Amino acid sequence: xxxxxxxxxxxxxxxxxxxxxxxxxxxxxxxxxxxxxxxxxxxxxxxxxxxxxxxxxxxxxxxxxxxxxxxxxxxxxxxxxxxxxxxxxxxxxxxxxxxxxxxxxxxxxxxxxxxxxxxxxxxxxxxxxxxxxxxxxxxxxxxxxxxxxxxxxxxxxxxxxxxxxxxxxxxxxxxxxxxxxxxxxxxxxxxxxxxxxxxxxxxxxxxxxxxxxxxxxxxxxxxxxxxxxxxxxxxxxxxxxxxxx
Amino acid sequence: xxxxxxxxxxxxxxxxxxxxxxxxxxxxxxxxxxxxxxxxxxxxxxxxxxxxxxxxxxxxxxxxx
Numbered sequence: 001x002x003x004x005x006x007x008x009x010x011x012x013x014x015x016x017x018x019x020x021x022x023x024x025x026x027x028x029x030x031x032x033x034x035x036x037x038x039x040x041x042x043x044x045x046x047x048x049x050x051x052x053x054x055x056x057x058x059x060x061x062x063x064x065x066x067x068x069x070x071x072x073x074x075x076x077x078x079x080x081x082x083x084x085x086x087x088x089x090x091x092x093x094x095x096x097x098x099x100x101x102x103x104x105x106x107x108x109x110x111x112x113x114x115x116x117x118x119x120x121x122x123x124x125x126x127x128x129x130x131x132x133x134x135x136x137x138x139x140x141x142x143x144x145x146x147x148x149x150x151x152x153x154x155x156x157x158x159x160x161x162x163x164x165x166x167x168x169x170x171x172x173x174x175x176x177x178x179x180x181x182x183x184x185x186x187x188x189x190x191x192x193x194x195x196x197x198x199x200x201x202x203x204x205x206x207x208x209x210x211x212x213x214x215x216x217x218x219x220x221x222x223x224x225x226x227x228x229x230x231x232x233x234x235x236x237x238x239x240x241x242x243x244x245x
Numbered sequence: 246x247x248x249x250x251x252x253x254x255x256x257x258x259x260x261x262x263x264x265x266x267x268x269x270x271x272x273x274x275x276x277x278x279x280x281x282x283x284x285x286x287x288x289x290x291x292x293x294x295x296x297x298x299x300x301x302x303x304x305x306x307x308x309x310x
Contacts, residue, residue, distance in 0.1 A: 091252050092250060092252035092255070094248075094250045094257075098246060098248065098259070099246040099247060099248040099259065100246065100247070101246075101247045101248065101262070102247075102248045102249075102250065103247070103248070103249045103250065104250050104252050105249055105250065105251050105252065106251045106252055106253035106254070107252055108252075108253060128277065130273070130277075137269055137272070137273075152284060154280060157276065157280075158272075158273065158276060159273065161280075228273070228274065228277050229274070230262075230267075230270045230274070233246075241252060
């Protein structure tokens with residue numbers, strides 16, 4: 001008997017003396033049937049099949065609603081997965097209604113950049129607001145800023161000055177902080193951009209915007225907002241943290 | 246009071262500062278005071294120069310373009 005070249009199905013060779021053709025045909029057909037089925041492993045509407053070798057296939061059951069086809073982590077097979085949202089994803093919302101220090105901890109390491117907004121802020125009195133990352137008190141913060149009266153800033157401080165005119169003014173203040181590459185572990189890899197608008201106690205409109213960097217060599221996993229005095233408290237306000245993919 | 250918001254679990258802890266944190270606050274305040282004093286000294290020097298030149302701050306801005 002002979003065999004077919006690709007799948008080895010048994011078949012009478014031209015030189016064979018056939019004694020039981022129906023039996024030979026049944027053997028051939030059963031083998032062909034098994035091969036065809038193996039190459040079409042689907043069992044349910046929506047199934048996909050993919051090659052696991054040069055001659056074998058496997059079944060990929062249909063995914064759940066909204067999923068897309070992608071390659072698995074080992075780059076060995078396709079799989080269904082959830083689409084990354086991209087853009088800005090709200091991680092947390094925190095009320096600034098008490099305390100002199102508010103820390104956002106356990107910041108996920110699944111984004112590329114962080115964006116923080118403060119809105120509707122008032123404090124119990126006049127004070128500066130400083131920012132610290134990872135409770136790092138080293139001289140790792142640099143911020144160069146411009147405001148309505150002058151420019152200034154400093155290199156290598158132990159925290160970042162975010163506002164120097166937070167107040168109890170009922171016309172609330174607002175600001176933003178953008179941290180690029182917050183997971184970067186190189187010394188100058190995390191760039192900061194920030195701005196702050198509001199009124200001081202005298203009712204004078206003020207603005208402040210600046211740029212700087214954080215020299216700490218750990219990924220940022222926590223952020224602390226604190227009043228400089230340690231006695232002036234947050235009265236109103238909302239702090240929102242966004243992750244940017 | 247210190248507030249800690251774990252953004253992963255959404256747990257919020259409110260507590261008083263530790264002795265270590267209060268000590269750090271004193272260090273932070275000393276640094277902030279030094280920065281403000283340096284800024285005030287710079288502003289005073291600027292004012293002295295303007296007065297010596299006999300021009301206002303706005304006139305200085307015009308000069309410097």
